[in-house]
Amino acid sequence: MLQTFYRLLIELTNGRWTSSILKRFARARVSRFVVPSFAKIYHLNQEEMEKSLTEFPTLHDLFIRTLRKDAREIDKNHDSVVSPVDAVIEDIGPIRETSEIIVKEKTYSIEEMLGNRELLTKYLNGTYMILYLSPSHYHRIHSPVDGIVTKQWTLGKKSYPVNKWGLKYGVRTLSKNYRVMTEVQTEYGHVAIVKVGAMFVNSIETTHKGTELEKGREMAYFSFGSTVVLLFEKDIFQLDATINTPKEIKVGEKIGILKK
Known part of the structure; x- marks a missing residue:
């Protein structure tokens, strides 16, 4: 019963008013009473947390x-x-010359996702990777590479579910949801880190300062479960041979190499 309740609230809610209500509840002190049951339902690993469950004053604090x-x-x-995240690698594939990617039998436009035609050309014929975070995952986002941030921008207003059902049946969720894009210049080429909101407007908070990113260092966090899309410039990324989708992965684990 509780699991169904949490799933409806956390994973599936996308209406403006219902999302607003849940957002207020998650940040209210009264939400601390559901912290233990949420941790139990989603099997959170308490041993790796910096704080104990009793130290989280709200459900939102547990999420982040x-x-x-x-x-x-x-x-x-x-x-x-x-x-960059604890997640499930849901899909990996080529970015077509037309800027399209195919995810869960649906076609998405990288041009629409980025909202920037000038940046698009470098990613054509490159590689994309989609990492989905469920409510059970650690929600901090870390840099996947060493590099310099050359551009960071935000698009979208409303956020719909981005779990496997949302990707399959939603309406262009990856390219329409609220999202924060960070483009990074590495010594091998460009990498775009697209942080896609799952629900609540502005549920992505940037934490890194300055323009330099260090591999493994925190750069942002999601307030709730969501998705990260990595885009690699043509011919610079080689996937690790051990990775098949879907695959559970944790922050810092190798997903591939950059090459010149």
């Missing part, structure tokens, strides 16, 4: 929890690309 410093090991190889 931090982990112990030794909870995630970051791959240190110079050319490696690491997972």
Whole structure:
């Protein structure tokens, strides 16, 4: 019963008023009473949390929890690309010359997702990767590469579910939802990190300062479960041979390498 309730509230709600109500509830002190049951239903790993459940004053604070410093090991190889999030890798594939990608049998436009034709051309014939975060996942986002932020921008207003059902049956969720894009210049080429909201307007908070990103360092967080889309410029990314979709992955684990 509780699991159904949480799923309806956290994963499926997208109306303006219902989302507003849930947002207020999650940030209200009274929501602390559901923290233990939420942690139990979603099997949260309490041993890796920086705080105990009793220290979270609201449900929102539990969502954006931090982990112990030794909870995630970051791959240190110079050319490696690491997972920016704890998530399920749902899909990986080529970005077509037409700027299209195919996800769950649906066609999405990278041009529409980025909203910037000038930046689009470098990603044509490149590679995309989609990482889905459920409500059970750690919601902090870390940089997958070392590099310099050359541009960061925001698009979209309303956010619909981006779980596997939302991707399959929703209306262009990856390219229409509220999203924050960060383009990074590495020594190998460009990588775009697209953070896609799942519900609530402005549910993505940027935490990194300045323009320099260090692989494995925190750069943002989601207030609720959502999706990260990685876009790699043509010919610079090679997927790790051990990865098949769907695949559970954690922050810092190697997902591939960058090459010249």
